[in-house]
Amino acid sequence: MSIERTYAMIKPDAVIAKNDGKIIDIIEHSGFEIIAMKKIRFSPELAESFYAVHKAKPFFGELVEFLSSGPVIAMILEKESAIQAWRDLMGATDPEKAEEGTIRKLFGTNVGINAVHGSDATETAQEECSLIFPEL
Numbered sequence: 001m002s003i004e005r006t007y008a009m010i011k012p013d014a015v016i017a018k019n020d021g022k023i024i025d026i027i028e029h030s031g032f033e034i035i036a037m038k039k040i041r042f043s044p045e046l047a048e049s050f051y052a053v054h055k056a057k058p059f060f061g062e063l064v065e066f067l068s069s070g071p072v073i074a075m076i077l078e079k080e081s082a083i084q085a086w087r088d089l090m091g092a093t094d095p096e097k098a099e100e101g102t103i104r105k106l107f108g109t110n111v112g113i114n115a116v117h118g119s120d121a122t123e124t125a126q127e128e129c130s131l132i133f134p135e136l
Ligand code: DAT
Pocket: 054, 059, 063, 092, 093, 111, 112, 113, 114, 116, 117, 118, 120
């Protein structure tokens, strides 16, 4: 167990629905330190490179379109075991399968439109943090 940083993002569906403030409140009350935060809009090109690992998936086109459809709140979060802790707080990718009390259960719509993103490993956390916050 050690202090880690992860990349977290509130996706366009949750920002447009004005659920971003509620989600930030949950994050702060779950022991995460918000190291950096900004509201930005992904271009389709940035969305493609952010989700490059999913390029071959049948849903890649709609994923890129969705991520670039409106503003997001991009964050770097810090906590003990932050990568897993943030994924636990988000819940399963499909909100229908997510546990009660998780952010995706509370605010997600379906498997593609699911309110939040979180890095899945140490390497991707570093890559995503430096892709979106190159200034840090
Ligand atoms: P996660 O966001 O939980 O890390 P992932 O990396 O497998 O999930 O997929 C990235 C995103 O792609 C996910 O948040 C929503 C979309 N996605 C995943 N599976 C999908 C599916 N079966 N149909 C449509 N969109 C999907």
